Amino acid sequence: xxxxxxxxxxxxxxxxxxxxxxxxxxxxxxxxxxxxxxxxxxxxxxxxxxxxxxxxxxxxxxxxxxxxxxxxxxxxxxxxxxxxxxxxxxxxxxxxxxxxxxxxxxxxxxxxxxxxxxxxxxxxxxxxxxxxxxxxxxxxxxxxxxxxxxxxxxxxxxxxxxxxxxxxxxxxxxxxxxxxxxxxxxxxxxxxxxxxxxxxxxxxx
Amino acid sequence: xxxxxxxxxxxxxxxxxxxxxxxxxxxxxxxxxxxxxxxxxxxxxxxxxxxxxxxxxxxxxxxxxxxxxxxxxxxxxxxxxxxxxxxxxxxxxxxxxxxxxxxxxxxxxxxxxxxxxxxxxxxxxxxxxxxxxxxxxxxxxxxxxxxxxxxxxxxxxxxxxxxxxxxxxxxxxxxxxxxxxxxxxxxxxxxxxxxxxxxxxxxxxxxxxxxxxxxxxxxxxxxxxxxxxxxxxxxxxxxxxxxxxxxxxxxxxxxxxxxxxxxxxxxxxxxxxxxxxxxxxxxxxxxxxxxxxxxxxxxxxxxxxxxxxxxxxxxxxxxxxxxxxxxxxxxxxxxxxxxxxxxxxxxxxxxxxxxxxxxxxxxxxxxxxxxxxxxxxxxxxxxxxxxxxxxxxxxxxxxxxxxxxxxxxxxxxxxxxxxxxxxxxxxxxxxxxxxxxxxxxxxxxxxxxxxxxxxxxxxxxxxxxxxxx
Numbered sequence: 323x324x325x326x327x328x329x330x331x332x333x334x335x336x337x338x339x340x341x342x343x344x345x346x347x348x349x350x351x352x353x354x355x356x357x358x359x360x361x362x363x364x365x366x367x368x369x370x371x372x373x374x375x376x377x378x379x380x381x382x383x384x385x386x387x388x389x390x391x392x393x394x395x396x397x398x399x400x401x402x403x404x405x406x407x408x409x410x411x412x413x414x415x416x417x418x419x420x421x422x423x424x425x426x427x428x429x430x431x432x433x434x435x436x437x438x439x440x441x442x443x444x445x446x447x448x449x450x451x452x453x454x455x456x457x458x459x460x461x462x463x464x465x466x467x468x469x470x471x472x473x474x475x476x477x478x479x480x481x482x483x484x485x486x487x488x489x490x491x492x493x494x495x496x497x498x499x500x501x502x503x504x505x506x507x508x509x510x511x512x513x514x515x516x517x518x519x520x521x522x523x524x525x526x527x
Numbered sequence: 528x529x530x531x532x533x534x535x536x537x538x539x540x541x542x543x544x545x546x547x548x549x550x551x552x553x554x555x556x557x558x559x560x561x562x563x564x565x566x567x568x569x570x571x572x573x574x575x576x577x578x579x580x581x582x583x584x585x586x587x588x589x590x591x592x593x594x595x596x597x598x599x600x601x602x603x604x605x606x607x608x609x610x611x612x613x614x615x616x617x618x619x620x621x622x623x624x625x626x627x628x629x630x631x632x633x634x635x636x637x638x639x640x641x642x643x644x645x646x647x648x649x650x651x652x653x654x655x656x657x658x659x660x661x662x663x664x665x666x667x668x669x670x671x672x673x674x675x676x677x678x679x680x681x682x683x684x685x686x687x688x689x690x691x692x693x694x695x696x697x698x699x700x701x702x703x704x705x706x707x708x709x710x711x712x713x714x715x716x717x718x719x720x721x722x723x724x725x726x727x728x729x730x731x732x733x734x735x736x737x738x739x740x741x742x743x744x745x746x747x748x749x750x751x752x753x754x755x756x757x758x759x760x761x762x763x764x765x766x767x768x769x770x771x772x773x774x775x776x777x778x779x780x781x782x783x784x785x786x787x788x789x790x791x792x793x794x795x796x797x798x799x800x801x802x803x804x805x806x807x808x809x810x811x812x813x814x815x816x817x818x819x820x821x822x823x824x825x826x827x828x829x830x831x832x833x834x835x836x837x838x839x840x841x842x843x844x845x846x847x848x849x850x851x852x853x854x855x856x857x858x859x860x861x862x863x864x865x866x867x868x869x870x871x872x873x874x875x876x877x878x879x880x881x882x883x884x885x886x887x888x889x890x891x892x893x894x895x896x897x898x899x900x901x902x903x904x905x906x907x908x909x910x911x912x913x914x915x916x917x918x919x920x921x922x923x924x925x926x927x928x929x930x931x932x933x934x935x936x937x938x939x940x941x942x943x944x945x946x947x948x949x950x951x952x953x954x955x956x957x958x959x960x961x962x963x964x965x966x967x968x969x970x971x972x973x974x975x976x977x978x979x980x981x982x983x984x985x986x987x988x989x990x991x992x993x994x995x996x
Contacts, residue, residue: 338846338849339842339846340722340723340846342822342958342960344939344958344960344961344962344963345960345961345962348962348966349939349940349941349963350941352564352592352941353564353593353605353608353610353611353941354607355568355571355610355611355614356567356568356571357568357571357675367961367962367966372948372966372967397723398722398756401722401723401756401822402658402753402958402960403657403658403939403958404656404657404658404672404673404674405564405565405674406565406568406656406674406675406676407675409674424723424726425726426723426726426756427692427726427727427756427758428658428672428673428674431673431674431677432674432675432676432677435674435676435677436676485551485690486549487549487551487688488551490549498676498680498688499576499578499679499680499683499684501550501688502553502680502683502684502686502688503683503684505544505545505547505553505686508544508545508553509544509545509553509555509684509685509686512544512555513555513582513685516555516557518582518584518585519777519779520783521645521776521777521778521779521780522585522646522777523584524583524584524623524625
């Protein structure tokens with residue numbers, strides 16, 4: 323996993339609440355069996371007309387937000403389906419982080435497995451970032467995971483909470499599976515006390 | 528901290544494998560359910576890292592999300608979908624996973640077959656790369672949805688590292704009125720607490736109205752927990768639970784059954800156990816609900832109206848206006864005046880035998896309105912077979928409904944069952960998000976009875992006034 327330490331980048335504002343993963347990556351693009359190539363379908367139905375033409379109005383396609391790597395959005399971002407494809411699409415498009423005042427659990431969890439940060443700010447702070455991203459030309463933010471801090475060049479500064487272990491894994495880019503397998507003796511001990519029920523044994527087809 | 532423990536705490540503690548200091552606890556997973564859409568990248572991850580599947584016999588797969596619901600044997604025209612299905616078949620073979628494939632009499636939506644095969648049992652930890660895994664909590668199991676990276680994690684380790692969730696009790700007193708179902712209870716709860724009202728929490732549903740629900744009803748209720756943002760939903764096991772599980776294919780039998788029931792009786796939350804949050808509701812206040820917007824919290828009683836946006840505060844007005852614009856509805860419109868084009872009865876929320884019985888009871892002796900296309904998609908081959916044994920399919924066919932093969936179908940429209948742009952659908956599924964059932968499609972979530980009644984009337988109608996034939 324790609325480590326996340328400090329990231330500075332352009333911020334794009336998406337001023338809607340309850341953005342669900344069906345909007346982030348619509349179902350027709352979930353049939354790929356790879357982890358790559360989802361970026362071009364990000365927010366597909368908001369960005370493209372039914373005929374496949376790019377709709378002029380969508381914020382990510384405005385020239386001033388081109389190359390943005392930080393997204394700021396309304397509360398309850400990433401609700402709905404557990405599809406990790408939503409993270410893959412955001413990351414593949416070029417985003418490293420999303421800022422919001424709340425995130426759906428599975429979405430945030432999926433992010434941490436992909437070096438993608440969900441930055442939880444207070445409602446007024448997230449609204450402030452949203453306003454600045456709209457009003458300030460080429461608005462840039464620095465997300466500093468070592469200090470759990472977000473700051474800009476215009477004096478905005480806010481701290482965000484994150485689970486200490488999640489932070490450690492993201493800073494180091496650690497492989498979750500490898501970490502769990504360090505506990506092989508405990509897993510084996512648990513399994514010897516809790517064997518697979520006979521009904522599930524492979525002899526029954 | 529109280530010494531009295533909740534159902535959740537008992538299951539959680541019993542599955543703790545390790546609690547490394549400064550890290551998330553590692554819990555053991557008893558059952559891992561797998562389907563074609565969220566698993567290929569996980570299997571690929573195992574291959575790339577040279578890892579094995581740790582417990583193939585605790586892993587069970589089926590195909591449900593993108594399979595067609597035309598008669599089995601019809602070729603799959605969508606080649607990318609066919610490739611994904613073929614990938615699951617090949618992966619299950621390579622890694623030794625039990626697969627209930629397209630042609631199996633046990634195939635069905637993963638959250639329908641788990642319970643009906645007796646794979647789902649009280650006290651278990653169950654995961655699946657699907658947010659509606661919360662369904663299995665109806666049995667007093669801890670069941671939650673995970674992403675593909677975690678699917679790979681469970682495949683490799685049979686464990687998950689998880690931060691301990693908070694607990695929330697939703698206590699529903701009184702009883703549901705005739706015509707008000709578990710679906711309406713779920714929609715009523717989400718309407719009250721919001722689509723992020725339970726984020727970070729595991730819900731335990733309790734109270735007399737919940738106790739009175741059948742297993743099918745409890746599954747519907749727990750299924751929708753994720754729509755309130757919950758990590759999981761659960762109902763303590765009781766005689767209703769044991770009666771459902773007994774005799775199922777993978778359930779314990781003989782002396783093992785007796786021992787299992789004895790264990791399961793110890794699971795319910797103890798009197799005086801504390802929760803991080805408690806919500807109380809009165810079942811008698813609930814009515815049949817219809818969603819009018821683009822998330823499941825945007826809901827109104829069937830006798831009510833689409834909200835009038837003028838009275839709302841700024842932040843709510845914006846999202847309400849966007850939703851009404853997408854839905855093509857004017858503020859203040861009566862719910863019963865909303866006409867529909869399509870009806871979908873199915874999904875992991877409402878496609879079980881009891882759901883089909885309820886819908887058939889409404890449909891019997893009536894006919895689908897001339898401008899409505901209605902389809903019934905049983906949740907599994909077993910449900911389909913049971914419904915046909917009872918003659919329910921004939922009631923639906925006589926009333927002008929389509930009777931199809933089992934799968935997720937138009938709940939998420941990954942297969943050819945989709946809405947056309949602008950079409951309005953009364954759906955028994957779980958999400959009314961923009962484009963969920965097809966781009967530009969407009970979804971209203973309702974119970975199976977309300978969906979069947981809408982199919983016949985051509986618009987939403989209060990099932991409590993229905994003339995059953």
